[in-house]
Amino acid sequence: MRIGIFTEAYTPYISGLVTSEVMLKKALEKKGHEVYVVTANLESFKYSYDEKEKVLRIPGIPTGIYDSRLTSIYPLPAVNKIKNWKLDVIHSQTEFAIGTFARLLAKQYNIPLVHTYHTMYEDYVHYVTKGYFNKSSKKLVEYFTKFYCETTATELIVPTTKTYKLFKEKYQFEKNIHIIPTGIEVERFYEERINQKEVIELKKNLGITKKDFVILFIGRLAEEKNIEFLIETQKSLNKKYMNMKLLIVGDGPDREKYINFAKELNLEKQVIFTGKVAWEEIPYYYHCSNVFVTASKTETQGLTVIEAMASSIVPVCMRDEAFISMVTENLNGLFFETRNEYQEQIIKLYKNKEEHKRLNKQARIQAEHYSSNNYAERVLEVYNRAIKEKKESRFRIIAKITKKLKGEDK
Numbered sequence: 127m128r129i130g131i132f133t134e135a136y137t138p139y140i141s142g143l144v145t146s147e148v149m150l151k152k153a154l155e156k157k158g159h160e161v162y163v164v165t166a167n168l169e170s171f172k173y174s175y176d177e178k179e180k181v182l183r184i185p186g187i188p189t190g191i192y193d194s195r196l197t198s199i200y201p202l203p204a205v206n207k208i209k210n211w212k213l214d215v216i217h218s219q220t221e222f223a224i225g226t227f228a229r230l231l232a233k234q235y236n237i238p239l240v241h242t243y244h245t246m247y248e249d250y251v252h253y254v255t256k257g258y259f260n261k262s263s264k265k266l267v268e269y270f271t272k273f274y275c276e277t278t279a280t281e282l283i284v285p286t287t288k289t290y291k292l293f294k295e296k297y298q299f300e301k302n303i304h305i306i307p308t309g310i311e312v313e314r315f316y317e318e319r320i321n322q323k324e325v326i327e328l329k330k331n332l333g334i335t336k337k338d339f340v341i342l343f344i345g346r347l348a349e350e351k352n353i354e355f356l357i358e359t360q361k362s363l364n365k366k367y368m369n370m371k372l373l374i375v376g377d378g379p380d381r382e383k384y385i386n387f388a389k390e391l392n393l394e395k396q397v398i399f400t401g402k403v404a405w406e407e408i409p410y411y412y413h414c415s416n417v418f419v420t421a422s423k424t425e426t427q428g429l430t431v432i433e434a435m436a437s438s439i440v441p442v443c444m445r446d447e448a449f450i451s452m453v454t455e456n457l458n459g460l461f462f463e464t465r466n467e468y469q470e471q472i473i474k475l476y477k478n479k480e481e482h483k484r485l486n487k488q489a490r491i492q493a494e495h496y497s498s499n500n501y502a503e504r505v506l507e508v509y510n511r512a513i514k515e516k517k518e519s520r521f522r523i524i525a526k527i528t529k530k531l532k533g534e535d536k
Contacts, residue, residue, distance in 0.1 A: 309501025347378030
């Protein structure tokens with residue numbers, strides 16, 4: 127099968143979405159399929175094509191949302207290149223410029239279009255509106271999302287029940303919706319794959335000692351991730367346990383704000399900011415920690431939770447539907463809703479080493495359900511369904527035209 131993945135974000139950009147796209151491409155290629163990527167050029171305003179990796183980059187303008195760029199919706203220089211690929215299916219990962227390009231190409235060349243909805247956009251409009259017209263902007267996002275997914279996509283994929291409910295209950299979506307939790311290359315996080323000497327060296331560089339109990343967050347440093355909650359609660363934890371440290375890995379628009387907030391609370395030594403970390407180095411940061419935490423309520427899934435579990439690190443999550451599908455409370459992870467509950471869960475793991483060990487073990491077992499191979503298998507089923515549906519739709523149209531020509535359709 128010849129597959130085209132269309133996305134606004136791809137390497138060298140680092141995000142959960144990019145991680146899932148790279149993983150899917152590799153997993154599909156391992157199964158013998160040809161996979162092409164169409165994405166925005168984050169490094170220059172030129173077209174470029176990597177023949178070896180099959181990645182076409184289209185120039186675009188900065189959006190003001192992290193490092194992303196917005197391309198034109200029908201870049202002519204790219205059309206002939208893509209046409210020559212003779213794609214069997216297009217898999218769009220965005221609703222905007224390159225997503226619209228995917229839609230136009232799919233319609234023009236009669237290619238089935240599978241779409242994955244990754245982001246709860248209504249939680250992100252503040253980046254563009256800066257606090258103004260949020261209500262009307264959210265309605266616009268809702269309209270655009272429904273238009274793209276319902277009128278153009280042959281099949282729709284969502285990662286969790288939370289997203290499924292958004293489409294079925296709020297958007298009244300009528301087409302097929304496939305719930306497929308995004309997979310990862312779980313093997314690269316396994317403890318046996320990690321060089322422990324490098325972990326020891328990394329801890330030394332980060333100022334982490336053998337006595338320290340490390341609470342880890344990995345992700346974009348931005349408002350919707352609720353990082354202030356973690357930093358503020360760290361102050362309370364350190365009043366009881368000075369050897370607890372919060373390790374914050376990643377970059378984002380609010381990084382300086384959080385660094386200053388930690389300074390205001392006199393937590394310079396207890397809260398460690400690493401900045402942006404290379405994709406291949408990420409597993410080592412999990413293995414520097416004792417527990418992984420997230421207080422976000424805007425995730426569609428949260429791939430870092432799976433990464434933590436694959437690393438045999440228990441996740442402690444804000445109670446949200448995005449995480450409930452992955453984490454079973456007191457089996458392979460813990461939940462909280464309030465600051466007091468969060469503290470209690472962390473202290474429980476700190477004090478009860480046997481319970482902590484049991485949860486870590488179960489986390490690793492659960493992570494194996496999210497392997498890249500399993501994910502690719504399920505996505506391929508959707509591709510095949512979309513191709514079949516497209517063919518049947520074509521036959522229905524031909525039959526209707528034939529009937530009309532014969533004068534049978536009155």
